[in-house]
Amino acid sequence: MFYVIQILHDSEEKHFVSYQVPKYILSDKNTNIIFEFGEKPNIKRKWAAKEDIVLLTKDKHFFQAYVKKLIQLEESHLEKISNAKEEVLRLKKQYQEQMHKELRSFKELSSKSSNVPTLI
Secondary structure, eight states: OEEEEEEOSSOSSOOEEEEEESEEEEOTTOSEEEEEESOTTSOEEEEEEGGGEEEEESOHHHHHHHHHHHHHHHHHHHHHHHHHHHHHHHHHHHHHHHHHHHHHHHHHHHHHOTTSOOOO
């Protein structure tokens, strides 16, 4: 049995997929690896670009340790991204409140004095 970790390009939340395959076909002339699943006569094939394969090994324990490390790293980074999004929303709200406060202050100032230049 072979163990594979493959990079995903079409998902924002999930960045890799890991799976096991009984057989693969690799050629120097081709830029893809063909993975075969199932048993005869129901063999299914899946193509993957060589450059998208992070790990291809027979060592199950190394595979499991590496997947665990990637999952922890992914969770850590997604948490940081989530926290950053919350901070951006907080700062945006703070900015909007400050701008509204300044505009109200300017309107009050311009309504009390004719020396304040305004187009309003």
